[in-house]
Amino acid sequence: MEIIIGSDHGGYRLKEEIAEYLKTKGHSVFNAGTYSTDSCDYPVIAKEVARRVLATANSKGILVCGTGIGVSIAANKIKGIRAAHCTDTYTARMTMQHNNSNILCLGERVTGSGLALDIVDAWLNAKFEGGRHQRRIDMIEEN
Numbered sequence: 836m837e838i839i840i841g842s843d844h845g846g847y848r849l850k851e852e853i854a855e856y857l858k859t860k861g862h863s864v865f866n867a868g869t870y871s872t873d874s875c876d877y878p879v880i881a882k883e884v885a886r887r888v889l890a891t892a893n894s895k896g897i898l899v900c901g902t903g904i905g906v907s908i909a910a911n912k913i914k915g916i917r918a919a920h921c922t923d924t925y926t927a928r929m930t931m932q933h934n935n936s937n938i939l940c941l942g943e944r945v946t947g948s949g950l951a952l953d954i955v956d957a958w959l960n961a962k963f964e965g966g967r968h969q970r971r972i973d974m975i976e977e978n
């Protein structure tokens with residue numbers, strides 16, 4: 836699986852740490868930026884990651900900003916994206932099992948890196964359960 840990862844300046848350090856962690860786990864990682872702690876606009880990166888996730892087979896995305904909220908709001912504007920902002924392993928696991936989330940959002944100023952890496956593991960190791968949950972996901976896309 837390819838993991839497409841991105842952040843703004845507020846999530847830069849945690850994003851880099853997660854990228855290195857994922858590589859040690861054998862994942863292919865595409866780093867969509869930002870590439871420094873210089874101030875930048877999170878919607879740009881969030882939408883770039885979202886579009887790449889939709890365009891790349893067998894991929895998931897991870898977005899980091901200061902709180903995790905801005906990137907999740909922005910990514911969820913892209914049709915087909917189900918971005919989940921998580922601060923614990925339970926919701927990370929459940930959002931994969933029930934929502935088939937395709938982007939995980941984290942907040943560097945909220946969640947320490949040890950917990951953040953556990954959240955990443957919980958999310959990536961969980962499996963979508965399908966069935967009634969697929970029907971509900973289909974309903975999300977209806978106008």
Ligand code: RB5
Nearest residue numbers: 843845900901902904905
């Ligand atoms: C940047 O200061 C901060 O606003 C951003 O990282 C994020 O937390 C927005 O939701």
